[in-house]
Amino acid sequence: MAAYLIRRLLLTIPILLGISLIVFLMLHTAGGDPAVLKLGQNATPENVARLRHEMGLDRPLAVQYLDFLWHAIQGDLGRSYRSNAPVLDDIVTRFPATVELAVAAMLIALVIGFTAGTIAGTRKHSFFDYSSTFVALLGVSIPTFWLGLIFIIVFGVWLRWLPLSGRVDPRLGVDPSSNFVVLEALIRGNWTVFKDALEHLILPAVTLAGWPAAIVARMTRASLIEVLGQEYIRTARAKGLSERMIVWRHAYRNALIPVITVIGLEFGALLGGAVVTETVFAWPGIGRRSVEAILQRDYQVVQGIVLLLGVIFVALNLLTDLIYALLDPRIRYR
């Protein structure tokens, strides 16, 4: 296992370098000269040239990339063109909101996906199987932002059960763009804030859960059907074990291995997908921040956020591979 771990860790280094290069090449000079962006269109050429020199933009691109990489490794992602605040601070403040949303969505997706997938997989060709397959098809075909919009119309505008957007009622005096609001309120026993934050969380979390729930359900069903057709399951049936015992103790163990891979990948995609969901619900996370930054042409911020999410995505993939190897010894010895 140690050899596998080291090999797998070493393999992530070129991937991370590649991501940083892509992000740098795409966003470093996106939207024109950063010096012009900072000074405005009316700046004199001398001033622009001076600022370009100060910002190091007159150096060769390769040198600028290495400089960017060197600072990024130390946690310095540059400063916003707009507010001049360090990009990392911006990200650190807003990241908990995104994590809270993504974790809630993943939990919902797992509960729905496993339940639907298991029932469909153990009752192949039943009515439930067909309907859940159909719902899963809807899940991967309906655009996330429209699902969110429909939820807002139905539960927010028509039924008035849940708030339309935001993270917490501003009248409660909680800073909505920082920390884990739900978790903190729970720990402090502040039930008013807890209930309000939870109500704000439900719609975005369910919206974001749609896609991964469909994927997990499909995967669980397919994997379970395959495992249930194997000989050791027939042996278990022949021994007279109950169906419940067969599914839970024998089939699940093997059926879940491929599902776990999918979950790992989906969680990474979920953080990316939060870009859209956060925009729909005005959720103050880093996804919405990245869109705002693009529209304001504040590419330094976009670069930082994309780089961070890319690194997290790679880390999640690594973690998934390791769990996979832990669960299935055959992987390690390949």
Next chain:
Amino acid sequence: MMTLRAAPARETLAQPGFEIRPSTPFRRRFARNRLAVIGAAILIALILMAVVGPFLTSDPTQQDVRSRLQGPSWSHPLGTDELGRDILARVVSGARVSLTAGLVSVMIGLTLGTLLGVIAGYVEGRVGLTIMAFVDLLLALPAILLAISIAARLGLGLTSAMLAAGFVGLPSYARLARGSTLSIKRRDYIEAARAIGMSDARVMARHILPNILTPLIVQATIGVGNAILLVSAIGYLGLGAQPPTPEWGRMLSDAQRYITDAPHLGIFPGIAIALTVIGFNIAGDGLRDALDPAGRR
């Protein structure tokens, strides 16, 4: 010599599961799959709507501020938007925008991906590995992030959104093309073509490409649906098609500003996107099943 050159162009199709058996015609197998037929019907209806629709409805950019934000009525069957434009006309014209966007982005991803994948599979060695390392890098970022980065780099607009969606799809075609190429490049007819002195480029174009096309086309059909989803998401975020282009994603983000007064604005463009994507998904699934009697991916 001639017998050698007459390579069995469509003898086998890349993966063992993709062999076409002459005994059960493809068309009948596709037609037996009711869901696939529904998918194909949806797509035909959409294409008709995109081609003929705009001639039957009013001008999608015609503003009439006096009749803004109206509900469905006889003169405006789906109501009007915040500038008094007819929503039916906009949804119908949007089909043209979205279908074109989906097809163009898939063509970009399919062409580049297949090219890279076939070369990577045929050449192998360091060149092949370098190509695949580049392709895998595109997978190292979540799709939407890659898309918005590309859109940011190229500037706001429908063209950037299409290119972005194209690049997001590229790796899946490249991987598929590479895998298929690897599996057929050692076949006798490929060796024979090389033995008679055919250039590598010609072997790839004349003998490898026709034989790996089927799984790629299946993937591309499903890919159009995903590309349309992505382009509309980019449009919704305000980074894609700009006003007054009637793009479904953008229409929904405009609709959201009036969601409490006129919630009906947020319904029809969404139904249009969902139906289109469902159409491509189930037609693509049906195509795959019909071409693959074993019923496996």
